[in-house]
Amino acid sequence: MDLYFSPLACSMATRIALYEAGLDCNYVRVDTKTKRVADGSDFLAVNPMGQVPVVRTDDGERLTENTAILQYVAGLKPEAGLAPQEGFQRHRLQQWLAFITSELHKAVFSPLFSPNSPEGAKAFARQCAEQRFAYLNDALDGREFLLDRFTVADAYLTTVLNWANSTGIDLGKWPAVQAYFDRLRKWPSVARAMAEEFALYRNGKAPQTAA
Ligand SMILES: N[C@@H](CCC(=O)N[C@@H](CS)C(=O)NCC(=O)O)C(=O)O
Numbered sequence: 001m002d003l004y005f006s007p008l009a010c011s012m013a014t015r016i017a018l019y020e021a022g023l024d025c026n027y028v029r030v031d032t033k034t035k036r037v038a039d040g041s042d043f044l045a046v047n048p049m050g051q052v053p054v055v056r057t058d059d060g061e062r063l064t065e066n067t068a069i070l071q072y073v074a075g076l077k078p079e080a081g082l083a084p085q086e087g088f089q090r091h092r093l094q095q096w097l098a099f100i101t102s103e104l105h106k107a108v109f110s111p112l113f114s115p116n117s118p119e120g121a122k123a124f125a126r127q128c129a130e131q132r133f134a135y136l137n138d139a140l141d142g143r144e145f146l147l148d149r150f151t152v153a154d155a156y157l158t159t160v161l162n163w164a165n166s167t168g169i170d171l172g173k174w175p176a177v178q179a180y181f182d183r184l185r186k187w188p189s190v191a192r193a194m195a196e197e198f199a200l201y202r203n204g205k206a207p208q209t210a211a
Contacts, residue, residue, distance in 0.1 A: 002026045004037070004046060004054040007201035008162065010105060011053035012193050014069050016155035019189040021077040029200070066105075067097040070152035082152045089147060096146045096153040103132045104160050112167040129169055137174035150187065158184045162194065 003018070003025050005011035009032065018025050029038040035050045037043050047054045047064055055063045055072065063069050071093075074083035084090045111117040111125040139146070146153045161181045164171045171178040184190055 001058055002028050002056040004028045004030050004043070004052050004056075005197075006030050006032045006052045007197040007204060008194075009052050010066050010156070010159055012162075012197050013066060013152070013156040013159040014053050014055065014073060015193045015197070016159065016189050017070055017073040017082055017152050019192055020082055020150065020155065021073060021080040023073065023076060031204075065101075066156060067094075067101050070097065070156060074152050081149055082155075084147070084151075092147060093151055093153055097156060099136075100153065100156045100160055103128075104136075104157075108132060108169070109160060109163050109167060112169075113163070126169075133169075133171075133174045133177055137176045140176040140180045142176075143180075144183070154184060154187075155190070158187075158190050 001023070003011065003014055005015065005027055006029065015025075015027070030036070030043050030052050031038075032043075032050065032052060035043045037046070044050055046056075046062070049064065051064070053064070053066060053069050055069050057063065057072075063072055071083055074080070075085075078085050083093050108125050108129045111121045114121075117125075145151065146157060158181065161171065161177070162185070163169075164181075171181055185194060
C-alpha cells in the first residue's frame with residue numbers, strides 16, 4: 001500500500017491508524033503547494049483534487065477522502081479495534097468522522113490555513129470554532145476517547161487539533177478538549193507519527209500548508 005502524505009497534514013491520521021494497526025506502508029511525500037510527488041512526478045495525475053491523503057491499495061485501487069481511507073485501514077485489521085465493525089457504534093464512528101472532516105477540518109482550519117482565504121472567511125472560521133469546540137468539549141467531558149476505545153476518529157481528531165496552535169485557536173478555552181489533546185498526543189502511535197512528521201516538516205525544502 002502507498003500513502004501519499006504531506007507532513008503534519010490530515011494524512012497524518014492515516015499514518016497513525018497504520019501504526020496503530022501495525023500495517024506496513026510505503027509513505028510517498030507530496031508537496032501540496034507545487035503538486036509534485038517527491039520523485040518529481042505530477043501529483044495531479046494521482047489525485048486531480050491535488051489533496052492528500054491518497055491511498056493506493058495493493059490491488060492498485062486509488063482511494064481518497066480521509067473518512068473513507070481511515071475506515072478502509074481500520075477494515076484491513078479488524079482485530080486492532082480501530083473501528084466498530086457493526087452495530088450502532090459504527091454509526092457513532094461515522095458521526096464523529098463526519099463532524100471532524102466537515103465541522104472542524106473544513107469549516108474551521110482550512111480557511112485559517114489557506115493563504116487565499118480573505119480575512120472575512122478567516123473571521124467566520126474563528127466564529128464557527130467557538131460553537132464547534134464548545135460542542136466537542138461537552139462530548140469529551142469525562143471521556144478518554146470519542147468512542148469507548150481508541151479508533152480512527154481519535155487519529156483524525158488529534159491530527160486536526162494539532163493545528164490549533166499554528167492557527168491561533170486556543171484550546172485552553174475548552175478544558176476537556178485541551179485535556180484530551182494533551183493525553184492523546186502521548187498515545188504511542190500518535191506521539192510517533194507526530195515526532196516523525198514534525199521532523200519531516202522541519203526538514204522540508206519548502207514550507208507547506210497543513211490543511
Ligand atoms: N476532502 C479531503 C480534503 C483533504 C485536504 O484538505 N487535504 C489538504 C491537507 S490537510 C490538502 O491536501 N490541501 C492542499 C490543497 O487543497 O491544495 C479529505 O477529507 O481527504
